[in-house]
Amino acid sequence: MIDTLRLTAEEAARLLREREVSAAELYAAYRAAIDERDPELHCYLHVCEDDGGEGIPIAVKDVIGTKGIPTTAGSKILENYVPVYDATVIERCKANGLRVLGKTNTDEFAMGSSTENSAYGPTKNPWDPTRVPGGSGGGSAAAVAAGLAPWALGSDTGGSIKQPAALCGNVGLRPTYGTVSRYGAIAFASSLDQIGPVARNVRDCAYLYSIIAGRDPADSTTVELPNAVELPEGEDLKGLRVGVPREFNEHEAIEPGVREAVQRAIELCRELGAEVGDCSLPYSVDYGMPCYYLIAPAEASSNLARYDGVRFGYRSPNGGDRLEMYERTRDEGFGEESKRRIMIGTYALSAGYYDAYYGQAQKVRTVLAREHAQAFERFDVLVSPTSPSVAFKLGARSENPLAMYLSDLLTIPSCMAGLPGLNVPCGLSEGLPVGLQLIGPQFSENVLFRVGQALETAIGFDPVPARLVDV
Amino acid sequence: MANIDRDQLLHVARLARLELREEEVERLGAQLNDILAAVSKVSELDLSGVPPTSHPLDVVNVWAADEPHASLPVEEALANAPEREGSYFRVPPGGSS
Numbered sequence: 001m002i003d004t005l006r007l008t009a010e011e012a013a014r015l016l017r018e019r020e021v022s023a024a025e026l027y028a029a030y031r032a033a034i035d036e037r038d039p040e041l042h043c044y045l046h047v048c049e050d051d052g053g054e055g056i057p058i059a060v061k062d063v064i065g066t067k068g069i070p071t072t073a074g075s076k077i078l079e080n081y082v083p084v085y086d087a088t089v090i091e092r093c094k095a096n097g098l099r100v101l102g103k104t105n106t107d108e109f110a111m112g113s114s115t116e117n118s119a120y121g122p123t124k125n126p127w128d129p130t131r132v133p134g135g136s137g138g139g140s141a142a143a144v145a146a147g148l149a150p151w152a153l154g155s156d157t158g159g160s161i162k163q164p165a166a167l168c169g170n171v172g173l174r175p176t177y178g179t180v181s182r183y184g185a186i187a188f189a190s191s192l193d194q195i196g197p198v199a200r201n202v203r204d205c206a207y208l209y210s211i212i213a214g215r216d217p218a219d220s221t222t223v224e225l226p227n228a229v230e231l232p233e234g235e236d237l238k239g240l241r242v243g244v245p246r247e248f249n250e251h252e253a254i255e256p257g258v259r260e261a262v263q264r265a266i267e268l269c270r271e272l273g274a275e276v277g278d279c280s281l282p283y284s285v286d287y288g289m290p291c292y293y294l295i296a297p298a299e300a301s302s303n304l305a306r307y308d309g310v311r312f313g314y315r316s317p318n319g320g321d322r323l324e325m326y327e328r329t330r331d332e333g334f335g336e337e338s339k340r341r342i343m344i345g346t347y348a349l350s351a352g353y354y355d356a357y358y359g360q361a362q363k364v365r366t367v368l369a370r371e372h373a374q375a376f377e378r379f380d381v382l383v384s385p386t387s388p389s390v391a392f393k394l395g396a397r398s399e400n401p402l403a404m405y406l407s408d409l410l411t412i413p414s415c416m417a418g419l420p421g422l423n424v425p426c427g428l429s430e431g432l433p434v435g436l437q438l439i440g441p442q443f444s445e446n447v448l449f450r451v452g453q454a455l456e457t458a459i460g461f462d463p464v465p466a467r468l469v470d471v
Numbered sequence: 472m473a474n475i476d477r478d479q480l481l482h483v484a485r486l487a488r489l490e491l492r493e494e495e496v497e498r499l500g501a502q503l504n505d506i507l508a509a510v511s512k513v514s515e516l517d518l519s520g521v522p523p524t525s526h527p528l529d530v531v532n533v534w535a536a537d538e539p540h541a542s543l544p545v546e547e548a549l550a551n552a553p554e555r556e557g558s559y560f561r562v563p564p565g566g567s568s
Contacts, residue, residue, distance in 0.1 A: 084547040177527045191526055220533040221526075283516075290512040301487060308488070310560050312551035322565045327490035339489060343503055344510075346487040347475065360513045362523030367516070369524060401502055402509055418527025442528070 002029035005147035005464045009204045012056045012150050013097075023054045023099070030057050030101055034148050037468070041124045043143035046070050047102040057101035058093055058208075059149035061140045063110050064195065065184040066090055066100055073186045074106040074118035074136075077307045077314045077333030087184025088219065089153060089195050089212045096211045101149055104139030108335045109304065110160050110188045112136050113407035116398045117337040124394070125168060127432050127465040131391040134164030134407075140198045141168035145465060151199040151208055155185060157192045158292050159386075159411030165198055165423040166386035166435020169463050171205045171452065172198045174411075176442045177418035178223045180209075181216030189299035190221075192292075192415055200463050202424065202452040206231050209445060230446045234453025238273035242266070242451075243379030246278060247285040248410055248437075253388040257429025262385045265426040265436045268458050269383070269451075279378065281371045284413035287364050292412045293405055294348050294361035300338075301345030307333060340401060369417035376441045381451055384410055386423045386435035414439045422448040425461040433461075475503055 002021060015021045027050050038044055045062050048069060060066060063073045065083035067090075072078045090100065107117035115138030116122045123138040125131040126146035133142040140152035141164035154161040156174040165172030173196045180195045187193060197208035210229035215222045244266060249259070270276045309315035309329035316328035334342070348357035375382060388409055397404040414421050419439055426436040436455065438448050475483070480500050484491045491499065545558045554561040 081551055084543065084550055178530070217535060220535075221528075221530075223528065223530060287513060287516070290510040293506065293510050294513065305488075309553055310562055313553070315553035320563065322563045323488075324490070325563050326488045327485075330488055331490045331492065331495075334489075339491075339495070340499065340502060340506070342487050342489065343480075343483055343499060344506055347479075347483045347503070347507075350483065350486060356514060357510070359523060360516075360518065361510075362525060363518040363521045364513050364516065365524040366521050367518065369527065402505055405506075405509075416524075416527070 002026065004029050004033045005468060007150055008200055009056055009150040010207060016056065024050060027057060030149060034102070037146050038148060040129055041126055041142055041146055042121055043104055043123050043139045043146065043148055044102045045072060045074070045105050045120055045139070048100055053099045055097040055099040057149060058098045059101050059104050059140055059143045059152035060090065061137050061152065061154050062103040062106050063155050063186040064089060064153055065186065066103065069100060069103060071103065071186070072120070073110070074108040074120065075333065075335065075338070076119040079314060081313055083184070085184060088181035088216045090184065092212050104137070104143055104152060106139055107136035108338050109186065109300070110136040110155055110157060111300065111337050111341055113159065113163060113404050114397065115139060116394065117335055119335055122394060125391045126468060127169065127391065131393055131432070132167070134167035134387070134391065136160040137164045137198065141165050141170055141172065144168070144170045144198050144200055145463065146468060151197060151204050153195060153212070154198045155193060155195050156415065157189050157296060158415050159408040161196045161198060162386050162411050162421050162423040162435070162437060163408060167391040167433065169425045169433030169461070169465070170198055170200055171202050171425070172196065172423045173205050173209055173445065173448070174415065174421045175209060175213060175445060176420040178221050179213045179225060179443070181219040181222050183216055183218035187303040189296040190303065191299060192296060202234070202449055202456050203231055206449040226443050227446060230449070232449040232453035234450055234457055236273045237269055237451060237454050240274040240381070240451065241379045242269045242274045242276045243279045243375055243382045244276060245281045245375065245382055245384060247281055248382070248384030251285055251388060251409065253406060253409060254385055255389050255429065258385045258387070258389065258434050261427035261429055261434035262383070262436055265455060265459065266383055268455060272454050272458060277379070279375050281375060281413070283371055284368050285409060288368060288413035288416060289405060289409055291361045291364040291368065291416060293344070294357050295365065297341040297345035298348045298358050299345070301342045301349065304338065304342055337401070365416050368413050372414065372417045372419060380440065380447055382439040384437050386411060386437035390429050390432035390434060410437060418442060420445050420448060422452050424452045424455055425463060426455070426459055427461065475500060475507065
């Protein structure tokens with residue numbers, strides 16, 4: 001009997017290699033778990049039938065193009081879109097013996113922090129289905145937490161891998177900008193978008209990263225990794241310098257239970273042999289969110305211009321000339337949040353406002369990158385909560401866009417600087433997972449994995465939601 | 472402090488090719504003004520000497536050899552078209568503005 005709630009991808013690979021289970025049995029186990037739990041949780045927008053394929057199943061966020069498998073980006077405007085080619089990350093997964101299990105729910109075009117902006121309805125948090133799983137990659141994070149996939153691919157623009165991983169109690173990596181190809185992924189904000197792994201533990205996360213990372217001639221923003229990915233063995237943290245940025249750890253939005261769990265993890269770093277010190281990044285938290293919500297919508301307004309009802313996707317049946325067709329198609333096809341961001345972005349880029357908004361935000365971005373670089377002269381990693389709060393109730397922030405934007409207060413700054421970030425579960429507060437955010441310099445993934453692995457072992461967090469365990 | 476009025480909102484919607492319905496104009500207008508007030512915080516800083524960042528990595532142009540290779544067949548390129556005519560995408564006649 002395969003226990004999908006606890007099976008890691010590494011163990012699944014061993015079972016397949018040693019022929020203890022067949023690929024068909026492995027698929028069937030996940031399919032049974034999906035049939036049992038997904039009607040409640042709604043992690044998947046599409047589940048693939050067993051085509052007799054081999055390999056370890058993987059769930060894929062629905063912003064990543066999959067040949068012959070519907071890819072909607074959580075939007076009505078792509079309701080019937082079926083890509084005619086695979087994204088590079090999917091090709092790499094297939095070449096490494098993985099098979100696509102299904103496509104996971106997301107806020108429309110990955111714009112959101114709760115997965116409530118999906119045109120196909122929200123995903124529920126497996127720890128408490130009255131709460132959100134975070135977003136935008138709530139489907140991938142919830143699927144992994146609920147044993148509906150051993151691991152998953154997500155995408156992260158301002159926190160869409162790290163924040164859902166925090167709220168669902170799994171390990172998620174936003175890789176260094178440029179290390180993973182975006183070819184074939186649906187673009188949101190191209191100077192920020194990154195694809196990355198979501199897993200049940202740090203080793204699986206590192207393993208999946210090793211599969212997808214590396215230069216891709218089809219994505220000219222990608223670079224070669226300076227070092228090969230190392231699977232962490234993680235014993236101690238001797239010689240490691242851990243920085244605790246005050247603004248990220250003392251912000252008033254941080255819930256007391258979150259602060260306590262993170263403080264305990266920082267204390268553990270010390271016990272594991274790390275040198276721990278305070279530091280200050282005065283601009284990142286206060287100016288990161290405003291900077292992000294100018295740059296990301298500006299780039300989104302440009303990237304989303306392609307949805308015009310001409311080459312693919314929805315076209316309004318409500319007649320009119322070509323211009324009216326464009327305008328109606330976009331009004332009927334896009335959801336509210338997409339429209340808000342298109343409007344903000346178009347405004348910020350329009351004549352007379354460009355310098356004051358977009359241009360100024362790009363300068364703020366330089367300030368944030370510089371103050372992170374300065375901190376890394378003294379420290380190897382920076383730690384903080386990933387999310388200021390545990391999973392919030394469905395509907396709690398959906399009527400107030402600004403309250404929703406603050407969900408990403410602590411994940412946004414490092415994204416602006418192109419830095420890698422790892423979420424590692426560090427305990428529970430009110431019965432819900434708390435995530436620790438580890439930030440390192442560009443290309444420091446191996447260090448993040450080492451720290452994550454050591455902490456994971458020391459903390460002994462159980463990633464299985466108690467309510468899903470049969471008693 | 473930034474403030475988008477109704478005319479500006481409709482102008483921006485037109486630039487973005489969005490035909491907003493009346494109830495959206497009202498709702499979006501209020502929300503956009505709240506969001507703009509929050510993001511306008513970036514203008515508090517004097518950054519006259521600071522260069523902008525448009526790309527987080529220190530990389531320069533990437534050149535690829537100019538070698539022909541297979542591209543999508545026409546049938547696949549048109550597979551998702553809402554409407555086609557022969558090997559073309561079909562669209563309604565052009566508008567006036």
